[in-house]
Amino acid sequence: MRKWLLAIGVALGLSALAQTGKLEIFSWWAGDEGPALEALIRLYKQKYPGVEVINATVTGGAGVNAKAVLKTRMLGGDPPDTFQVHAGQELIGTWVVADRMEDLTSLFRQEGWLQAFPKGLIDLLSYKGGIWSVPVNIHRSNVMWYIPAKLREWGVTPPKTWADFLATCQTLKRKGLEAPLALGENWTQQHLWESVALATLGADGWANLWNGKLKFTDPKAVAVWDTFGKVLDCANKDAAGLSWQQAVDRVVQGKAAFNIMGDWAAGYMSTTLKLKPGTDFAWAPSPGTSGVFMMLSDSFGLPKGAKNRQNAINWLKLVGSKEGQDTFNPLKGSIAARLDSDPAKYNAYGQSAMKDWQSNRIVGSLVHGAVAPESFMSQFGTVMEIFLQSKNPQAAANAAQAIANQVGLGR
Amino acid sequence: MRDRITAFLVLLPSLVAVGVFVYGFIGQNLWVSFSDWGKNPTQALALRPELQFVGLENYRELFSGFVDVRFRQSVVNLIFFTLFFMAGTLGLGLLLAIALDRGPKGEGFFRTVFLFPMALSFVVTGTIWRWLLQPQGGVNVLPTLFGFPPFNFPWLTTRQQVLVFDWNQLPFYTALAVGLTLLYLAWQAHRGGERKRLFWSLLSSGLLLLWALTLGRNIRLLPYAEPHGFSLALVGVILAAVWQMSGYTMALYLAGLRGIPVEILEAAKVDGASEWQTYRYVIFPLLAPITLSALIVLGHIALKIFDLIFAMAGLDYAPTDVPAIYMYLLAFRGNQFAKGAAIGILLLLLVAMVVIPYLASQLKKEVRR
Numbered sequence: 141m142r143k144w145l146l147a148i149g150v151a152l153g154l155s156a157l158a159q160t161g162k163l164e165i166f167s168w169w170a171g172d173e174g175p176a177l178e179a180l181i182r183l184y185k186q187k188y189p190g191v192e193v194i195n196a197t198v199t200g201g202a203g204v205n206a207k208a209v210l211k212t213r214m215l216g217g218d219p220p221d222t223f224q225v226h227a228g229q230e231l232i233g234t235w236v237v238a239d240r241m242e243d244l245t246s247l248f249r250q251e252g253w254l255q256a257f258p259k260g261l262i263d264l265l266s267y268k269g270g271i272w273s274v275p276v277n278i279h280r281s282n283v284m285w286y287i288p289a290k291l292r293e294w295g296v297t298p299p300k301t302w303a304d305f306l307a308t309c310q311t312l313k314r315k316g317l318e319a320p321l322a323l324g325e326n327w328t329q330q331h332l333w334e335s336v337a338l339a340t341l342g343a344d345g346w347a348n349l350w351n352g353k354l355k356f357t358d359p360k361a362v363a364v365w366d367t368f369g370k371v372l373d374c375a376n377k378d379a380a381g382l383s384w385q386q387a388v389d390r391v392v393q394g395k396a397a398f399n400i401m402g403d404w405a406a407g408y409m410s411t412t413l414k415l416k417p418g419t420d421f422a423w424a425p426s427p428g429t430s431g432v433f434m435m436l437s438d439s440f441g442l443p444k445g446a447k448n449r450q451n452a453i454n455w456l457k458l459v460g461s462k463e464g465q466d467t468f469n470p471l472k473g474s475i476a477a478r479l480d481s482d483p484a485k486y487n488a489y490g491q492s493a494m495k496d497w498q499s500n501r502i503v504g505s506l507v508h509g510a511v512a513p514e515s516f517m518s519q520f521g522t523v524m525e526i527f528l529q530s531k532n533p534q535a536a537a538n539a540a541q542a543i544a545n546q547v548g549l550g551r
Numbered sequence: 552m553r554d555r556i557t558a559f560l561v562l563l564p565s566l567v568a569v570g571v572f573v574y575g576f577i578g579q580n581l582w583v584s585f586s587d588w589g590k591n592p593t594q595a596l597a598l599r600p601e602l603q604f605v606g607l608e609n610y611r612e613l614f615s616g617f618v619d620v621r622f623r624q625s626v627v628n629l630i631f632f633t634l635f636f637m638a639g640t641l642g643l644g645l646l647l648a649i650a651l652d653r654g655p656k657g658e659g660f661f662r663t664v665f666l667f668p669m670a671l672s673f674v675v676t677g678t679i680w681r682w683l684l685q686p687q688g689g690v691n692v693l694p695t696l697f698g699f700p701p702f703n704f705p706w707l708t709t710r711q712q713v714l715v716f717d718w719n720q721l722p723f724y725t726a727l728a729v730g731l732t733l734l735y736l737a738w739q740a741h742r743g744g745e746r747k748r749l750f751w752s753l754l755s756s757g758l759l760l761l762w763a764l765t766l767g768r769n770i771r772l773l774p775y776a777e778p779h780g781f782s783l784a785l786v787g788v789i790l791a792a793v794w795q796m797s798g799y800t801m802a803l804y805l806a807g808l809r810g811i812p813v814e815i816l817e818a819a820k821v822d823g824a825s826e827w828q829t830y831r832y833v834i835f836p837l838l839a840p841i842t843l844s845a846l847i848v849l850g851h852i853a854l855k856i857f858d859l860i861f862a863m864a865g866l867d868y869a870p871t872d873v874p875a876i877y878m879y880l881l882a883f884r885g886n887q888f889a890k891g892a893a894i895g896i897l898l899l900l901l902v903a904m905v906v907i908p909y910l911a912s913q914l915k916k917e918v919r920r
Contacts, residue, residue: 204866208883214596234886238596326867378686380708380868515592518885522621525869529710542617547592 161191163451165440166213166220168206169472170199172412173404176472180276183467184458191451196220202327202508214240219443221452226509227275227437229350232267233513233547235441242442243270247453253460256478260502261437264510273439274460277474280403280493281505282335282426282434288419290394298398298424302339302367305398305427309374312397319376322396324387329372329379330507330524332400336371337364339428343501350504350511352550356540365533372528385412392421400426402436402508406489407473417489433500436508437477515547577899584609584892595886602889609893615772622894623718625872627779631714632789632873633853639793640849641842644800651801652808662805666798673795677862680791681707684863706787707864707871715780722770726763730756784870788863795859796852800845807841808834843909850905854898874898 163184169177174197181193198206203224210223214235225231235241248254248271254262257275265271286298294315299305312320323329338346340363341354348354354361376396379387388405390396392413399405406423409415425432440459446452458464465476470485475494483491504510509517523543527536544550586602594600613622647665651658668676683689684706691702716724733756740748811834819829857875864871866880874894882891 204884208879211596211883211886233592234596237593238598239593240596240598325865378705378708380864380870381686381705513592514884515589515595515886518880519618521867521880522618522869526620529869539618539620546590546618 161451162194162448163191163222163455164194164196164220164448165222165224165455166196166198166206166210167224168198168200168203169224170197172408173472176468179471180458180464180468183464184455187458188451188454191454204327207514214443217445219445221446221448222440222442222455224438225273225441227261227273227439228264228504228510229513230509230517231273231439231441233515235443236267236270236272237513240444241272242444243272244274244442244456245269245271247274247456251457251460256460256462256480258479258497258502261435261477264437264504265439273441274456275437275439275477276459276465277438277469277472278477278493278497279436279438279474279508280433280496281331281436281508282338282429282432283401283403283405284335284424284426285388285391285399285401285405285409286397286422286424287391287394288422291397294397296397298422299427300430301428302336302371306370306374308397313374317395317397319374319390319395320397321371321375322382322387322390322399323372323375323379324382324384325380326521326524327507328384328387328401329528330520331402332371332375333364333368333524334434334506335400335426335429336368337361337506338432338434338503339426340364340367343432343503346503347511350506350550352544356537356544357534362533362537365527365536369527369531369533402505403489403493404473406487410487410489411473417487423489423492431500433496433502434505435497435502436505436510438474512549513547516543516549519543519547580892580895583889584896586889588889588892589882589885589887590889592886595888605889609890610897613890613893613897619890620777621869621872622874622877623777624779624782624869625874625877628782628785628871629854629856629873631781632785632792632856633850635785635789636792636796636853637846637849639789640796640800641845643793643797644845645804645838647797647801648804648808651805662802665801668795669798671795673792673856673859674862676791676795677859680787680794681863684787684790707784708868709783710870711783712778712780712870713783715778718777718779719771719773720768721772723763723767726759726767730759730763733759782870784864784868788860788871791863792853792856792859796849800849803841803845804838807838811837847905847909851902854901854905 165177165181167177177195177197181195185191185193198209200206203226206224210220213219219240225235231241248262253274261275261278262271265273265275284298291297294312294317296308296311299308309320323332337349341349341360345354345360349356349361356362376382376390382390384401384405385408387396387399388401388408391399392409392415403423406417406421409421410417415421424430440456442449442452442456459468460478462476462478462480462482465478466481466485469476469481470487470490473490475481475486475490475497479498481494483494486494506512506517506520512520520540520543523536523540526539527533530536583602585604585606587605587608588600588602589595594602613619651661651665655661685691686703686705686708690706691704693702695701733752737749737752737756740746740752815833815837816829819833824832855875856873857879860871860873860876866876875898878891878894878898881887881894
């Protein structure tokens with residue numbers, strides 16, 4: 141009996157001690173992306189061996205489930221010490237405007253990050269004079285993937301514009317390829333839409349859409365839906381049942397010629413499918429968007445009321461450092477947000493993306509949280525459904541504008 | 552007296568718990584549904600959000616707002632799902648029960664086999680059936696076993712709709728349905744010789760039908776036509792749901808069939824009733840109370856369905872959307888908490904419409920005893 145009591149007492153005492161040194165990291169990096177996060181956590185443990193790291197991962201692509209869990213935790217007054225969030229409006233329009241985040245500007249000054257990150261990115265992270273999260277990586281959204289050997293076999297070249305794409309699509313259909321474009325579930329359809337919109341509106345028009353200068357009901361913006369509808373005619377009809385990986389698989393297996401997906405597809409093909417970037421598979425900017433880098437970025441923020449604030453700040457410092465980013469990104473299949481990272485650590489795709497990141501015009505992605513708040517994005521899925529059901533560009537444009545008004549987009 | 556106080560004290564904790572955690576939260580949810588929580592992004596997720604009272608605005612938007620077309624399709628989906636799910640489950644359950652009641656060899660084995668799906672959760676059922684309903688596999692390749700070409704029906708991914716109607720006609724159809732039901736009640740009252748009931752049901756039915764056929768046709772909820780219909784992508788979901796729950800109705804019906812006294816059946820035989828007549832005039836009427844209980848249980852399962860569709864088609868696919876899923880999307884992805892609460896209240900009302908008449912009839916029975 142005594143022994144038992146003693147054991148319980150010791151256990152309680154130990155856990156009380158450990159509580160002073162904990163860090164809970166909330167993210168949606170599981171599966172293929174898990175090892176990158178684990179490497180980063182290992183690095184953190186080397187630096188702060190006394191801290192017990194709790195890896196609170198909630199699975200689900202693009203954080204669809206994690207965000208709901210985060211919301212219930214925050215509303216319930218139990219914020220994690222730091223959480224993953226897409227940099228930009230997804231964080232700002234949801235948590236910053238609600239006064240739930242700490243301003244990280246002084247941390248940016250202290251660590252010299254104002255020079256380390258490109259200005260376009262800092263602008264995206266800023267709102268009302270503050271900087272609100274630390275970006276750990278950069279992904280590109282507007283990329284078209286293909287298998288060079290297959291294209292040679294079919295006798296076509298990667299199209300440069302959407303008009304060009306539609307012509308190529310007809311050629312491929314005549315050669316018996318039922319659906320030249322591989323497409324997946326709902327969000328990948330929105331992902332395709334943003335590439336079409338960027339090409340149709342241009343980088344300035346795209347930016348104006350999100351600051352309210354260009355209405356969704358403007359004829360130029362309605363034309364996006366028109367083109368999008370034609371592009372959809374080239375895609376597979378069972379899209380709704382496929383994950384993005386399955387859509388990529390179709391291209392790899394030669395059942396489709398092209399796929400528009402973010403550059404995590406490169407990570408999937410090179411790491412999981414063991415294909416060699418540049419020879420086994422290749423890429424180009426999505427039609428009509430060369431010279432523009434549509435970016436999204438995963439970042440970490442510091443919620444107000446974090447229980448282990450100092451440990452969280454140490455984590456943020458690591459996340460923003462050169463060492464941290466060069467540990468994380470080669471494994472994740474993304475590139476560093478910093479301008480001074482080491483190209484030798486990245487594969488052929490990563491190196492080409494880094495070159496574009498430093499030279500291209502940078503714009504933000506819609507689907508991945510950079511340009512519009514969560515309240516708009518989640519309802520944009522409904523707009524997509526309205527279009528897919530009715531195939532009516534004007535109806536979709538009207539619905540998008542109604543939602544933009546409702547959530548005060550660009551205000 | 553002492554007994555009463557003890558009884559009260561024993562009941563008190565659960566009364567308080569139910570009062571707070573059930574009725575208190577229903578009340579809070581009702582209040583949220585009348586507020587504007589989520590309209591203003593700076594308040595949506597604030598530590599202490601300031602809510603404004605907006606009355607029925609959220610409900611109005613759901614039924615006739617411009618962007619909530621998806622909610623309306625989800626309501627239509629829910630109605631069709633509930634109808635087909637209940638019809639399928641009751642029908643299949645009854646057939647299985649009748650077959651087993653005739654005492655085939657290995658009855659116990661079959662009973663277990665048919666009841667087994669009920670032991671699974673909807674998430675497991677959904678995952679299994681999602682595999683079975685893949686366009687290039689499962690059910691679609693069944694015909695090749697017999698040398699026929701495979702089906703190529705895209706079960707869960709089709710956007711095809713049948714029985715399409717314009718949402719603006721909903722008041723008309725609702726009034727028509729209710730009017731016809733009342734007319735049927737009037738017919739029943741006439742046969743039962745209840746003059747007062749006959750009068751009232753005939754009067755209200757007449758008024759409703761008159762309204763439906765004159766003014767009701769011209770009511771417009773929306774300034775444009777909005778087609779909704781039975782989404783064929785739901786067929787796969789209904790299949791899975793029926794597969795899961797028909798074992799349950801089979802068990803109920805089997806118990807009912809076994810409970811019918813042999814004397815009655817023998818009396819029917821002596822009277823010269825054919826097999827079909829025995830079923831039609833003796834067995835089915837005796838099974839009616841079981842059907843009612845089954846309807847209540849299945850009805851509230853159908854109205855609250857979420858997990859099965861979540862597992863089979865995901866949350867984002869509008870053709871298989873139901874209000875519970877749309878509520879989740881609005882509240883937990885779009886931060887539109889007030890509108891989500893409004894859908895919650897609507898679902899509560901729907902379930903209450905199924906459960907309360909049943910409870911009332913049960914209470915009446917107890918009083919009569």
